[in-house]
Amino acid sequence: xxxxxxxxxxxxxxxxxxxxxxxxxxxxxxxxxxxxxxxxxxxxxxxxxxxxxxxxxxxxxxxxxxxxxxxxxxxxxxxxxxxxxxxxxxxxxxxxxxxxxxxxxxxxxxxxxxxxxxxxxxxxxxxxxxxxxxxxxxxxxxxxxxxxxxxxxxxxxxxxxxxxxxxxx
Numbered sequence: 001x002x003x004x005x006x007x008x009x010x011x012x013x014x015x016x017x018x019x020x021x022x023x024x025x026x027x028x029x030x031x032x033x034x035x036x037x038x039x040x041x042x043x044x045x046x047x048x049x050x051x052x053x054x055x056x057x058x059x060x061x062x063x064x065x066x067x068x069x070x071x072x073x074x075x076x077x078x079x080x081x082x083x084x085x086x087x088x089x090x091x092x093x094x095x096x097x098x099x100x101x102x103x104x105x106x107x108x109x110x111x112x113x114x115x116x117x118x119x120x121x122x123x124x125x126x127x128x129x130x131x132x133x134x135x136x137x138x139x140x141x142x143x144x145x146x147x148x149x150x151x152x153x154x155x156x157x158x159x160x161x162x163x164x165x166x167x168x169x
Contacts, residue, residue, distance in 0.1 A: 028053070028067045028123045042152060044159045045092065049085040052093045054156050059129050061150040062101045062159075066090045067125035074112055074124060086126065092166060093128040100155075100162045103130035 031041040031053055038046075042054035044064065055063040066089045068082050075083060094106055107129040111117035 026071055026120065026123050028065070028120065028125060029071050032067075032069050039156075042156050044096070044156065045089075045163060047085055047089050049082050050089045052089060052096070054152055054159070055127075056152060058148060058152070059127075060131065061148050061152075062097055062103075062130045062155050064093045064097065064128040064159075065125045066093050066128060067123060071123050073122050075110070078124070086124075090126045090128060093126075095166045095169065096159055096162060097128060097130045099166055100158050101130045103132055105131040107131055 028051075031037075031043050032051060034041065035043070035046065042056065044052040044054060046052075050066060050068045053065050053067065055065050066086060068078060068086055070078075070082065072078055072082075078086065090108060094108065097103060097106060107127065109127055110124065111119075111127070112121075112124065114121045
């Protein structure tokens with residue numbers, strides 16, 4: 001029997017990280033604790049209370065996560081100041097995506113708890129996902145895979161370059 005292979009070499013890293021993440025600390029907390037490694041960890045921007053980080057395993061290119069500094073699992077665990085900062089930082093992420101990628105739409109949302117789809121249920125974070133009419137196509141329907149058209153490192157550089165202009169507003 002012959003079959004075609006669909007290579008996704010990043011997938012093994014993802015699966016291994018899931019196992020490691022359950023045993024070790026939170027990747028968002030690790031990123032927050034090491035601002036000297038922001039480029040390596042794809043941290044795009046930090047406020048005093050939260051950060052914007054590029055998702056290593058995106059739904060589509062440019063998928064950002066906005067997370068508070070503190071490891072808290074629900075919005076109700078955050079102070080009012082932390083919730084306000086999380087939302088303002090999410091707005092900044094939206095502006096950054098619109099300026100840099102010019103999407104036709106954006107999905108923004110929270111997954112609170114594993115059964116709600118949270119891949120990291122212990123640390124609340126907002127997903128900010130750019131969308132285009134062509135980002136869902138036959139590959140997803142027939143092959144049940146997504147094609148991500150741009151490398152994370154390239155989009156990270158674009159986000160960092162556009163950041164000063166976004167911060168002016």
